[in-house]
Amino acid sequence: MIGGGISGLAAALELRRSLGADADILVLEAYDRLGGKLKTVDFADGPVDMGAEAFLTRRTGLADLVDELGLADELRVPSGLRSCFYVDGHLVSAPGRTIMGIPARGVDVADVVSPETAARIDAEATTTPLDWAVGDDINVGTLVRSRYGEDAVARLVSPMLGGVYSCSADALGLRATVPALAAVFDDLASTGAPVHLSTAVASLLAEREDAARVLAERGEEPAPLFNSFAHGYRRLVRALADAADADVRLNTQVESVGRWNGRLWLEPVGEVDAVVVATPAPTAAVLLADVAPRAAGLLEAVELASSAVVGMRFDTDAGLPETTGVLLGTDARTHAKAFTFSSRKWPHLAERGGAFVRASFGTLADASLVDADDRTLIGYAVEDLRTVTGFQARPVETFVQRWWGGLPSYPEGHLARMSAVQADLATIPRIALAGAVLQGVGVPACADSGRDAARKIIAELG
Ligand SMILES: Cc1cc2nc3c(=O)[nH]c(=O)nc-3n(C[C@H](O)[C@H](O)[C@H](O)COP(=O)(O)OP(=O)(O)OC[C@H]3O[C@@H](n4cnc5c(N)ncnc54)[C@H](O)[C@@H]3O)c2cc1C
Structure with a gap:
């Protein structure tokens, strides 16, 4: 190996x-350790992951x-709180009815995009259908921009996909990153039906909602989408x-x-x-x-997209919003591209008391901040967190992890x-x-x- x-x-x-x-x-x-992008760091109150912190349970x-x-007992589930977007100086709950940030209706994302964009989303099904043949692929940014406009790319889809790939929607292909949507396009094209983004998203959302309804009727809870390890990936x-x-x-x-x-x-x-x-x-x-x-x-x-993660431990969580984190649009005037409020997201971290926040910097298009020194990155993390949330506390412990070439682009x-x-x-x-x-x-x-x-x-x- x-x-x-x-x-x-x-x-x-x-x-x-x-x-x-x-x-x-x-x-x-x-290197001098195993794990690669899996790296658990010991903070004074316990270990925290500074690379991957969770995994999707779907696979x-x-x-x-x-x-x-024999590690099943160490798996932990998230709190169930929602994440937020930062829009025009305010925190807005991440819209639930989207596929990777791509909506089917304007009303579902009206808090995030402009009224003009919301209207354009609603009118999309009446415009010329997409030119799509079975097996085609398309850049996600180009697709969403051409159907819904720039606002939807910058404020919804890029922050959402960027949280996974450290890339904007313009650097990502649909078939690899939103495969279910590419499959619906294929289905529509194979039957000769017109291919529209909003109707394809609507059909995926309907499938998701039907599955949730069936579970609810059986009195079952949906399985958590993510798991993490109580003591970090190190285990x-x-x-x-x-x-x-x-x-x-x-x-x-x-x-x-x-x-x-x-x-x-x-x-x-x-x-x-x-x-x-x-x-x-x-x-x-x-x-x-x-x-x-x-x-x-x-x-x-x-x-490869490079990124830096600043882990910050605080001795209080008073004033930290009740959300799992904040995704920052590409039009936000911050250095950080996202915050994960780890102690809000993971109850096992909340039990330690205080708060733990991860700030992420750097994208495929702009990795310049990954080279900034620790002091600068910590300064940006604290300042941006304060701007975005109003949280005034100063971290009592920090760790800066740089991931040069952390993720391949798709x-x-x-x-x-x-x-x-x-x-x-x-x-x-x-x-x-x-x-x-x-x-x-x-x-x-x-x-x-x-x-x-x-x-x-x-x-x-x-
Ligand atoms: C900041 C960040 C957050 C992430 N968060 C998540 C998450 O929450 N959930 C999730 O599922 N995924 C997440 N990921 C993605 C996931 O962690 C990685 O894609 C995955 O861990 C990569 O594993 P790997 O073994 O393929 O590569 P790596 O982890 O990169 O391992 C490759 C190893 O090869 C070694 N190597 C390189 N060259 C040589 C050589 N010439 N000779 C010998 N050894 C060599 C490297 O040192 C490294 O240890 C995240 C990634 C990053 C960067």
Whole structure:
């Protein structure tokens, strides 16, 4: 395994399970710790995650893994509070009836967008239909701007998607980031029906509401959308590494992967039977350049978004709004792009007393703040928090975490390019790829990609 993040560790565990106790499994990690973007930091009152802090429960692979590793008791659920948008100097509850910020009706987002935009959303179904053929893809920013206008992109969709991808809607493809909507467009186009954004969103919202109604009729609560770990992701990283029982070599940066006379060679480690590359895309491109040049060429073009997270612990939460956090539109005059009120979002963090807030900075388009020094970033975080919420307290403890190249971008056509990468690698024995660039940036998708990569190797090793 090259890379000791969630993708590499999930691959290592899958290999151990299939190949048994005698297999020599190496995890080669460039840094001095395992986990990659999973990093838990000890604050005076307990551990808090400074990279990923939660995971979506919709994809069940990670939850099953957590169960198998005996960590299910450590999972925690969110408070159920809503997040907010910051609009024209006010906090506004995030509209519930949208698909990733894309509404079907003006009235559902009237607090966030201008009356003109709300009217345009309502009229969209009467305008010329979208020119859409089954399998098409489109940039999300272009789509929403062309149908609803700039306001909807800047105030709704970019903040919403930016919270996941550190990119504006203009850097993201519909098929990868709002796949359900692309699927409705396909369905409409395949039957010859006109394709309108508002009607497609309305049909998805109706499906969601029907499912909620069925649950309510059965007297069941909907499962929480997210889980997090009571003591941070650190526990998952440790449990995975223990269960994989691999030879972990920290501070070991792999520089190249070569093949001579059918044998694989990693520099500086030596000969191996097979390799899973589980590093960010640009590094994977360098490592695969000799053994899989076509895949490497496609990976080289992947852009990474950098970000910085400032964790702030306060000894009081008096005056901190009752919301899980604030998404800031691209038109907001703040340095931070979002705040997570971790102690409002997660009851297990609230139990510690005081408040914990994470401020996020940097996007794909503008990562300049990621290079700012700690003092500057903490200053911006405190100042912006005060501007946005009126919360006056000063943090009693802070931690600044920079994630250079933290997340791959998923522009239009990305999934098709990644399919081409996988098709190329399918023809190359005993080399597999895993990581956030393939199936989605979320931790569950990364873990799935690690297991899939391991299965390719297992099949090829026979
Ligand atoms: C700020 C932030 C918040 C996030 N929040 C969430 C969240 O709440 N929920 C969620 O599901 N996802 C979240 N994500 C996304 C998720 O954390 C990542 O996509 C995922 O952890 C990536 O895992 P990975 O193993 O593919 O890559 P990484 O974690 O990047 O691991 C790759 C590893 O490879 C190592 N490496 C690189 N080059 C070499 C080399 N040449 N030789 C050896 N080792 C090398 C690196 O040091 C690193 O440890 C977040 C990401 C960020 C940046």
